[in-house]
Structures are given as structure tokens and as C-alpha cells.
Amino acid sequence: MAPETKTFDVYGNTQSLDEPIIEAVATRLETRGKHPSFQRMLHEYLDFMNIDSVGSVLDLGCGTGFATREIAKRSDFKGHVTGIDISSPLIEQAKKLAGEEGLDDRAEFQVGDSRSLELSDNSFDVVIAHTLISHLPDPDTLVEEMKRLVKPGGYIGIFDGDYASLTFSHPDPKLGKAMDELIIQSIVTQPRILRQLPLLLANAGLDFEKAFSNVVSDVSKADFWASAVESMRKLLPAAKAMTAEEADAWANARNRESEDGTFFASSNYYSYVARKPGAH
Numbered sequence: 024m025a026p027e028t029k030t031f032d033v034y035g036n037t038q039s040l041d042e043p044i045i046e047a048v049a050t051r052l053e054t055r056g057k058h059p060s061f062q063r064m065l066h067e068y069l070d071f072m073n074i075d076s077v078g079s080v081l082d083l084g085c086g087t088g089f090a091t092r093e094i095a096k097r098s099d100f101k102g103h104v105t106g107i108d109i110s111s112p113l114i115e116q117a118k119k120l121a122g123e124e125g126l127d128d129r130a131e132f133q134v135g136d137s138r139s140l141e142l143s144d145n146s147f148d149v150v151i152a153h154t155l156i157s158h159l160p161d162p163d164t165l166v167e168e169m170k171r172l173v174k175p176g177g178y179i180g181i182f183d184g185d186y187a188s189l190t191f192s193h194p195d196p197k198l199g200k201a202m203d204e205l206i207i208q209s210i211v212t213q214p215r216i217l218r219q220l221p222l223l224l225a226n227a228g229l230d231f232e233k234a235f236s237n238v239v240s241d242v243s244k245a246d247f248w249a250s251a252v253e254s255m256r257k258l259l260p261a262a263k264a265m266t267a268e269e270a271d272a273w274a275n276a277r278n279r280e281s282e283d284g285t286f287f288a289s290s291n292y293y294s295y296v297a298r299k300p301g302a303h
């Protein structure tokens with residue numbers, strides 16, 4: 024199980040992934056996005072920011088555009104959403120899905136690096152980053168860029184997993200802990216970033232408004248985490264954490280636990296809402 028080369032965060036390196044891995048990423052993002060727990064956590068902070076009353080929203084690290092489309096689909100939302108992601112294939116999928124859902128007039132997508140965007144200062148009413156910050160080696164740069172792009176008085180929303188808390192069942196506690204660590208290294212760069220976010224927001228001169236905390240856990244049978252287990256078959260080998268055979272064996276064991284009613288998986292999630300000082 025010990026990797027010979029350094030394990031890396033697949034989601035933080037989407038610009039260099041092969042097509043089958045991008046497909047596995049896209050499938051996981053879309054399946055996760057449709058899950059009621061994930062929908063509830065998104066709309067919880069969107070509601071707090073009164074998203075329906077604003078004209079322009081920027082969604083950074085939009086992937087296949089799940090959150091961008093969710094905003095555009097809200098029945099009372101009359102504004103426009105721009106989704107930006109570093110991966111061209113994911114942006115192509117986002118455009119296709121938005122087109123199929125009839126959202127082209129309310130949602131647009133662009134390829135871009137959230138650390139250096141060619142967008143004017145103070146140009147959006149709301150800027151969100153939905154599960155982006157944990158993938159960046161320089162998360163403070165994202166917070167600064169969000170502050171630059173949002174209008175004075177506007178909201179920024181940062182949501183992500185507190186992936187240092189991510190854990191899966193395993194019959195052997197020692198091996199289970201080692202597996203959890205390999206999984207975390209394969210899917211995030213900053214597993215503890217949400218614990219540092221109050222400091223990052225303060226350092227950026229943003230006014231903290233609200234944090235929502237959630238636990239997403241499946242006990243006995245896999246539900247939310249079932250698609251994560253399936254995605255690991257491809258992502259763990261792609262991240263150089265283990266061989267395809269080892270990843271299959273791990274995923275098969277979790278699926279058997281789910282069938283037997285002995286499955287367990289859990290992670291904490293947090294949404295932070297902050298405001299840029301000034302009158303809107």
C-alpha cells in the first residue's frame with residue numbers, strides 16, 4: 024500500500040488528467056451534486072446570501088457546473104451566473120449540461136485559473152467557491168481574488184469538506200487509518216483549510232458573517248458516499264496512491280460492507296459567508 028511516488032490531489036490537477044479520469048471526476052461531481060444532502064448544504068448558504076435578489080454571481084472552480092446550474096435554476100433567481108474552471112473538458116461538460124437544461128440565457132462558462140482571472144475589480148454581486156479551496160496550494164490567493172472581484176458590500180461564499188475528518192470503515196483500525204490518509208492525499212491538497220478560514224478571511228480584510236457546519240455520514244449502508252467509493256477505483260491509482268487492483272479490493276470491500284449493513288463513512292462540511300466592507 025505504500026506509494027513509491029508522491030500521491031497528489033486529483034481534483035487539484037484536473038488540467039493534466041487523462042479522459043477516463045476526467046470522466047470519473049465528472050461522474051462523481053454530478054452524482055454528488057444531485058444528492059439531497061449536497062443540495063441542502065448549497066442552498067443553505069445561498070439562501071443566507073439572498074442569492075435570488077442579486078444580478079451577477081461568479082462560481083469559481085465550477086467543474087461540471089453543478090452549483091452554477093443550481094443557482095440558475097432557482098425559480099426566483101433573475102440574475103446571471105458565470106462558472107469558471109481550470110479544466111477545459113469539465114467546462115465543455117458544464118456548457119453541454121447547461122444547454123440541455125435550457126439555462127444558456129442565465130449561465131455561462133469559461134476556462135480560467137482562479138488565482139489570476141482577467142476579470143475587472145468589483146464586478147460581481149456574489150462570488151462563491153464550492154469545493155475549490157481545499158484543492159489549492161495557495162488558498163489565501165483565492166480569498167484575495169474573491170475579495171477583488173466582489174463588489175463592495177457583496178457576499179463571498181466558501182464551501183468545502185473538512186477533509187481531515189474524512190473516514191471510511193475498515194475492519195483493521197490501523198489499516199483503516201492508513202487508507203483514510205491515502206484517500207485524503209488523493210482528493211485534496213488542504214485537508215485542514217476550513218479550520219484556518221476564519222484567519223484567512225480576517226487577513227484578507229473580509230467581514231465574517233456566518234458559518235454553517237454539517238456532517239455527511241452514511242451508517243450501515245452507503246448512500247452519499249457510494250459514488251465516492253466507486254470514483255476511488257480510478258482516482259486512487261491516478262493519484263499514485265495505490266495500484267488499480269488495490270483500489271478495486273478496497274472499493275469491493277466497502278461495497279460488501281454496504282450490502283451486509285456494516286458500512287461507515289463520514290466527513291464534516293462547512294460553508295463560510297463573508298462580506299466585503301463597503302456600501303453595496
Ligand SMILES: C[S@@+](CC[C@H](N)C(=O)[O-])C[C@H]1O[C@@H](n2cnc3c(N)ncnc32)[C@H](O)[C@@H]1O
Pocket residue numbers: 034035036037038052053056083084085086087088089090107108109110113135136137138153154155158159
Ligand atoms: C471538487 S471539484 C468541485 C467542482 C464543483 N464546484 C462542484 O462542487 O461540483 C474542484 C474543481 O476545482 C477546479 N480547479 C482546481 N484548481 C483550480 C484553479 N486553480 N482554478 C480554477 N479551477 C480549479 C477543478 O478543475 C475542479 O473542477
